[in-house]
Amino acid sequence: MSTEARDPLQHPEVQLARGGQYLGTYIVSLLLTGAPLWLVVHHLGTPLRLMIVVVACAAALTLIQGYFWLRLDFSRTQRWMTAAFVLFIPLFVMTIGLTAWMFATLYTRTMIPTLMHAPAFAH
Amino acid sequence: MLVDYPGPWTPLLGRLDAHQIPLQNPILFWTFVLVSLGAATVLGAVTYYRSWGYLWREWLTSLDHKRIGVMYCLLGVVMLFRGFIDGVMMRTQQVMAVGPKSPGYLGAVHGYLPPYHFGQIYSAHGTIMILFAITPILVGIMNIIVPLQIGARDMAYPYLNAVSFWLTAAATGLVMISLFIGDFSHAGWVGLSPLTELAYSPGVGVDYWSWAVQIGSVGTTLASINIIATIIKMRAPGMSWTKMPIFCWTALSTSVVGLSSFPVFTAAVALLSLDRYAGTHFFTPGLGGNLMLYTDLFWIWGHPEVYYVVLPAFGILSEIIPTFSEKPLFGYITMAAASIAIGGVSWSVWLHHFFTMGAGPGVNAFFSIASMLVGIPTGVKVFNWAFTLYRGRVRFDVPMLWALAALVLLLTGGLTGMMLAMPAINYTVHNSVFVVAHFHNMLNVVGFACFGAINYWFPKVFGFKLDERTGKLAFWFFSAGTVVLFGSMYALGFMGMPRRIDYIPFTSWRPLLIGEEVGIFLFLIASYYMVKQLFVSIRDRAKNRVTTSDAWGTSRSLEWLAHSPVPFYNFAVQPHVNARDEWAWRREHGLGHVRPDHYEDIHLPNNTPLPLMLGACAFALGFGLVWRMYWLALVSLIGIVIIVIARSFQDDPGHTLPGAQIRQMEAVYPDIPREAGATGGMLGGVVARHALAAPRSRARDD
Numbered sequence: 051m052s053t054e055a056r057d058p059l060q061h062p063e064v065q066l067a068r069g070g071q072y073l074g075t076y077i078v079s080l081l082l083t084g085a086p087l088w089l090v091v092h093h094l095g096t097p098l099r100l101m102i103v104v105v106a107c108a109a110a111l112t113l114i115q116g117y118f119w120l121r122l123d124f125s126r127t128q129r130w131m132t133a134a135f136v137l138f139i140p141l142f143v144m145t146i147g148l149t150a151w152m153f154a155t156l157y158t159r160t161m162i163p164t165l166m167h168a169p170a171f172a173h
Numbered sequence: 174m175l176v177d178y179p180g181p182w183t184p185l186l187g188r189l190d191a192h193q194i195p196l197q198n199p200i201l202f203w204t205f206v207l208v209s210l211g212a213a214t215v216l217g218a219v220t221y222y223r224s225w226g227y228l229w230r231e232w233l234t235s236l237d238h239k240r241i242g243v244m245y246c247l248l249g250v251v252m253l254f255r256g257f258i259d260g261v262m263m264r265t266q267q268v269m270a271v272g273p274k275s276p277g278y279l280g281a282v283h284g285y286l287p288p289y290h291f292g293q294i295y296s297a298h299g300t301i302m303i304l305f306a307i308t309p310i311l312v313g314i315m316n317i318i319v320p321l322q323i324g325a326r327d328m329a330y331p332y333l334n335a336v337s338f339w340l341t342a343a344a345t346g347l348v349m350i351s352l353f354i355g356d357f358s359h360a361g362w363v364g365l366s367p368l369t370e371l372a373y374s375p376g377v378g379v380d381y382w383s384w385a386v387q388i389g390s391v392g393t394t395l396a397s398i399n400i401i402a403t404i405i406k407m408r409a410p411g412m413s414w415t416k417m418p419i420f421c422w423t424a425l426s427t428s429v430v431g432l433s434s435f436p437v438f439t440a441a442v443a444l445l446s447l448d449r450y451a452g453t454h455f456f457t458p459g460l461g462g463n464l465m466l467y468t469d470l471f472w473i474w475g476h477p478e479v480y481y482v483v484l485p486a487f488g489i490l491s492e493i494i495p496t497f498s499e500k501p502l503f504g505y506i507t508m509a510a511a512s513i514a515i516g517g518v519s520w521s522v523w524l525h526h527f528f529t530m531g532a533g534p535g536v537n538a539f540f541s542i543a544s545m546l547v548g549i550p551t552g553v554k555v556f557n558w559a560f561t562l563y564r565g566r567v568r569f570d571v572p573m574l575w576a577l578a579a580l581v582l583l584l585t586g587g588l589t590g591m592m593l594a595m596p597a598i599n600y601t602v603h604n605s606v607f608v609v610a611h612f613h614n615m616l617n618v619v620g621f622a623c624f625g626a627i628n629y630w631f632p633k634v635f636g637f638k639l640d641e642r643t644g645k646l647a648f649w650f651f652s653a654g655t656v657v658l659f660g661s662m663y664a665l666g667f668m669g670m671p672r673r674i675d676y677i678p679f680t681s682w683r684p685l686l687i688g689e690e691v692g693i694f695l696f697l698i699a700s701y702y703m704v705k706q707l708f709v710s711i712r713d714r715a716k717n718r719v720t721t722s723d724a725w726g727t728s729r730s731l732e733w734l735a736h737s738p739v740p741f742y743n744f745a746v747q748p749h750v751n752a753r754d755e756w757a758w759r760r761e762h763g764l765g766h767v768r769p770d771h772y773e774d775i776h777l778p779n780n781t782p783l784p785l786m787l788g789a790c791a792f793a794l795g796f797g798l799v800w801r802m803y804w805l806a807l808v809s810l811i812g813i814v815i816i817v818i819a820r821s822f823q824d825d826p827g828h829t830l831p832g833a834q835i836r837q838m839e840a841v842y843p844d845i846p847r848e849a850g851a852t853g854g855m856l857g858g859v860v861a862r863h864a865l866a867a868p869r870s871r872a873r874d875d
Contacts, residue, residue, distance in 0.1 A: 097461075130405075141433055141520055145473050148539075152524060155533030156465065 187802035245313025259298035292359030299362025321732035324409025329402035339788025340392030358382035397431035411750035423488030438474035486622035497573035498565030511550035544594035575625030586614035607666020632724035636738035647702035658692025772832035
């Protein structure tokens, strides 16, 4: 039985834990999630601008949480997590990319995009 | 923030009141009576035989992967029966409600099921069969077999394994309780948008569906993580990637698919729940939302889910066919590669489920070609199975019958799948029962493989074989039912019959609808023989007991090295893997069972009731949210958080099984020789040492 199996606190992943960083990342995550929500709820900006803000906040969250929470790096302990994250990227690009392509062609055939946000629909 | 909905609400019971218990519906009333009697009988029997302690210690709190796997399978089989009864009711309604002169009963204008009740039944049938029957059975089989095939003592995370199971059980409980308290979704198993929105479905049916699938999805995602970690980290010494059994390759591929797709489903349904509870507009047309986004997100999970269930089935066929052909599997490397390829391609085909939505021709062409690409690795697998059979000494035991029939079904299901991958054909038959016949055809491949797997590995888990005679009767009636039912359904699809209709306007369809009813009657007979097979097998278990670890005499992979039934520690000493078909290699070299000169202590996890408690809290959370009993939801959520934190602080190092005790337990097995083999001082290296001296078999090992 290895040392970390006898004492879970000795496990290398647990050793990476930092309470202060966790708390700080949690607060930043709340801000980066709450701010776009507040902007969307109060319709502060055009749909395009709101989308850019939401995407930018999501990207920032991914990086911050990836580094400070998941501790993604190339150390022996963490490389599987990093590998899993890297393997996820093609799937992400494929699903989001193909979905965007599908909707781009779909909108031109089934609906007028600008009408979706017109006051007439906001009943 | 919370949205308004019609009907009364009280702080204590939320939307629940006495009228929500459908006692006035005779079908549900008598179902309730039957289920109550059944439950009372089971609980009474457990009490009479004073088995509560045994049940608690050995099953409900167990972290043993085999016990959890058996519970998964049991849950899946019970739900399979429930889903099957739903199917019987649908077929019967359709055959009764043909033409304007068809009579109505029990409040229905035609047939015996009003449209709303019919809608609930087809929604429950689809949801149950895919998510709560086939998926748990397959996860259960993987739970039992994967650790044994890779020579591990348990899953990588035994505690998480139990949590996954109890979350699945909690979700299943929600689906089942919707029969008797409230109602179930009428919006199809896919959650047809915007029918699932509160404006169109103000009852609790959609909420039952949405919370059940969300909780169940979390359980399945966790199970996928566990299987991946187990295969990567827990393989026995010597088991390189190219020596890993094919079933494990398919389990790995399917778990990657599950891990990457189930969260999309969970997120999509969570957004739908926000629409229904918090008043957001993710999927409400005209208010900035997009109902087609739901369909897109659903099928981003939905099509990989198809491969999630079919890949383990392919793995099962790859284990059964070589055993009963008495040959190694043909084309191991291509088989493994095809398993991974199918998982990879599964991510780029989902749009073929809604070709008719109106995307551009370029998009449809891309997804059409991608969908057809799946046929290449699948074709590779079919040819490999055919070449395995070629010039083999083929035996037609019950598992092999199921496996061979699955190959036939794969051919017809695959070819009709190719048809549906073409947008032009897809436009013609979209939403017809041709599509329903196709995916039932494919899910029958999975079902046949599961029945084959249960017959194949039953002696490994329980120590005695299932009865052959009744097993063959069950197989033939089930096969006949499949042909008659889905043959008729394919034909009706070509004739233009839409899916999900409770009334059939054209009397010319009646003969084929009768054909479908005959088919499902044959399924009923098959079900009778399946139950009888189990009964006869348990009754005659002494006669059917297997005395060696290899129940079939020609098995090949490592699980057949373990005793039958497998002891809780799996292997007395961790095996060293010398060849791809390790058990076949050992058998051929006379190394089947060699007694080690000494046994080392084995470390095992302790039982714990916490996963069961987490499942109970998850059920209460779901039930509270369905009925908007917010206090119950909050208390349950706090309970979950407390249990998770308590577990984190629990200092439970597990327990150790002393080597001397293992020696005593191993002494009862007749296939273990009394004399120890020459080990050269290597524990568990008995075979490794013999392996060095034995001639290598390139055919098995390269």
